[in-house]
Amino acid sequence: MSSVLEHRREYLRLMRQFTLDNGFFTVTDIQHAAQIPRSTAQDWVNRLVKEGCVIIKGEKRGRSAGRYAAISAMPSSTCRRLFTTIDGDRVEIYHDCMSGACAAFCGFHHLLAGGVITTAERDGTLLRECARIGTRDVEVGLSPLSAVGVVGISRDGDYIVQHIRSIGGPAYSLSDMMSRAEGVCRVDALHDGMVVKGDVWTRALLHVTIGVDDTDSKNGGATFALALALLSHVSRMRGVLPIAHHVAMLNQNVFNKTAGNSASFIEVAVEPKFFFDLVERSKKFVAGESLSPDWGIAVKQGFIVPPGLREYGKLVREQVISRPVAEATAERYGVLLHGGNGVIGALGAIALSRLPYGILLDPRKDVMTEI
Numbered sequence: 001m002s003s004v005l006e007h008r009r010e011y012l013r014l015m016r017q018f019t020l021d022n023g024f025f026t027v028t029d030i031q032h033a034a035q036i037p038r039s040t041a042q043d044w045v046n047r048l049v050k051e052g053c054v055i056i057k058g059e060k061r062g063r064s065a066g067r068y069a070a071i072s073a074m075p076s077s078t079c080r081r082l083f084t085t086i087d088g089d090r091v092e093i094y095h096d097c098m099s100g101a102c103a104a105f106c107g108f109h110h111l112l113a114g115g116v117i118t119t120a121e122r123d124g125t126l127l128r129e130c131a132r133i134g135t136r137d138v139e140v141g142l143s144p145l146s147a148v149g150v151v152g153i154s155r156d157g158d159y160i161v162q163h164i165r166s167i168g169g170p171a172y173s174l175s176d177m178m179s180r181a182e183g184v185c186r187v188d189a190l191h192d193g194m195v196v197k198g199d200v201w202t203r204a205l206l207h208v209t210i211g212v213d214d215t216d217s218k219n220g221g222a223t224f225a226l227a228l229a230l231l232s233h234v235s236r237m238r239g240v241l242p243i244a245h246h247v248a249m250l251n252q253n254v255f256n257k258t259a260g261n262s263a264s265f266i267e268v269a270v271e272p273k274f275f276f277d278l279v280e281r282s283k284k285f286v287a288g289e290s291l292s293p294d295w296g297i298a299v300k301q302g303f304i305v306p307p308g309l310r311e312y313g314k315l316v317r318e319q320v321i322s323r324p325v326a327e328a329t330a331e332r333y334g335v336l337l338h339g340g341n342g343v344i345g346a347l348g349a350i351a352l353s354r355l356p357y358g359i360l361l362d363p364r365k366d367v368m369t370e371i
Contacts, residue, residue, distance in 0.1 A: 010034065011044045012053060015070040020176055021191065024057050024067040078102050078173065080125075082200070083183030083241055084160040085207035085269045087302040089134075091153050091160055092207060093117075094183075094243060094269070095127040103127040106148065109170070113138040113149025123244065140167050140195060148174075155204060159185065162200040171196035183241065205241070205269040210282055211298040211349035213250075213263035214290075214342030221291035227264035233285050234278055239271035248352040249363040250345050251317050263349035267303075275301070283338050296342025300335045300350050309333045310367060313351030316344070317363045 014033050018025030031041040045068060048054040058067035081096035097103040100122065107120035107127050115138045116131040131153045138149030148170035152163040166174050175189040175196050189198040212227040228245050235242040244267045252261055270278050279299050286297050312329045315321060326344045330337045335350060337343040352360060352367060359365040 007044075008048075011041075012048065012070060015045075015048070015054060015068070019070045020172075024069050026065040026067060028065060077177040077180035079178050079181035079184075081183050081241065082178060082181040082202060083205060083269055084162075084202045085205045085303060086155065086160060087207060087304050089132055090304065091131050091133060092303055093129040093131065093162065094241075095129070097125045097127065100125050106170070109146045109148045110150055113140065113146035115149040115151055116153050117150050126244070135163070138165055140165050142167070156201075158204055159201050160204045162202075164198050164200060166196050166198070167194055174198040174200075203271065206272045206275060206301055207243075207303040208268050208270055208275065208278060209265055209300045209303070209350050209353050210268070211263060211265040211300075211346035211353075212286060212342075213296055213345030213349065214292050214294040214340065215286060217291040219291065224262065224264045226286065226289055227266055229289065230282060230285055231266040231268070234266075234268060234281055237274065237278065237281060239274040240278060241269040243267035243269060246349075246353070246360060248349045248360045249317070250348055251320065252363055254320055261345075263345040265346075265349040265353055267353075279336060279338075286339070292340075292342070294340035294342050296337065296339035296344070296346045298330065298335050298337050298343055298346035298350050300333070303354065305351065305354055306333060309335075309351050311351075313348055314367050316348030316351065317367070321348070 011030060011034060014030055015025055018029050027038060027041050027045055030045065031038045034041065045054060049056060054068050054070050056066065057069050060066035078098045079095060080098055083094050085092050095103055095106060103122050103125055107122055110117045110129060111120050114136060116134055116136050117129050119130045121128050131150065133153050133155060135152035138151055140146055140149055147168050148164065148166035150162055151165050154161045164174055175198065178184055178200055179187040183202055184200060185203065186201040187198055189196055212223055212230065215221060215223045215226045224247050231242050231245050234240050247262050247264050250261045250263055254261055282297060286295055321344050323341055323344060326347050327337060330347055335347060337347065355367060359367060
């Protein structure tokens with residue numbers, strides 16, 4: 001029995017190695033690598049298929065050999081989603097991981113490596129990284145070097161390509177896991193000794209921020225809850241990926257407020273061709289679910305917040321802003337407004353976007369210090 005188990009372990013190791021290197025293996029691969037008769041190799045492949053350790057990727061047809069792949073008890077991918085948005089020459093990368101520890105590991109090592117990643121922020125299991133299109137060489141290795149670095153970011157038509165260099169666990173993730181994440185179109189991996197070099201292809205999506213305000217009334221409702229429901233609603237649309245939901249505190253001294261005078265905004269990534277469908281769907285949903293006729297939404301393309309728009313976020317916390325001022329600001333920065341006077345606060349929420357929670361939730365903090 002011990003001999004059978006030893007053979008099983010060795011043959012399965014070979015199958016997994018071929019799968020890791022090539023994405024599949026054939027009976028001939030195992031026959032030659034293990035130096036066993038072809039019939040024995042075929043018997044072991046059939047046996048492991050029945051056990052669920054091996055899957056059939058392609059049936060034998062004519063002279064084309066059957067293709068198989070070894071599977072593992074480990075998660076097929078710790079990367080649930082991996083997608084990108086672009087704004088000018090800047091790219092934002094989103095890693096939605098199964099574990100906050102995995103997200104923290106990648107963010108730490110990407111910054112340690114240097115490369116093209118300029119910032120990395122983690123919110124639970126979601127890692128957000130910013131970079132500029134271009135290249136910058138990195139060295140990876142064992143500690144104290146980084147285990148993984150992003151050497152470059154490029155755009156190829158409708159796609160963003162991350163050029164990554166890794167070793168150890170991150171190398172396994174790059175060559176065997178990332179391709180299974182939602183949002184990844186293709187991974188090209190090359191083994192160079194202990195280092196794995198890979199190109200990860202994702203779509204060049206459009207970042208959209210939707211501000212929402214004045215959806216509640218004295219009798220009930222809450223804007224933060226409606227905005228969260230909106231995020232869930234639009235995430236079911238084709239070509240839309242959810243990113244985040246936030247609350248932003250506005251001027252606490254206004255009289256016409258239901259409670260604490262907060263607005264909300266959501267962030268999504270969308271294929272550009274679906275942008276106007278997203279706007280229409282958002283308008284209809286908020287109009288239908290709001291308990292106030294003053295509801296308003298603001299919709300902005302791109303994740304860069306210009307200083308002038310940020311200034312509006314400062315003013316909306318300090319003054320009572322009129323609708324004409326909000327409309328003029330929105331027109332200047334290409335923000336779409338829909339609805340009643342809630343557009344004033346909705347635009348304010350967008351103007352406060354991408355600030356730390358400590359500033360978003362504390363209206364006494366100076367927002368201009370973050371520019």
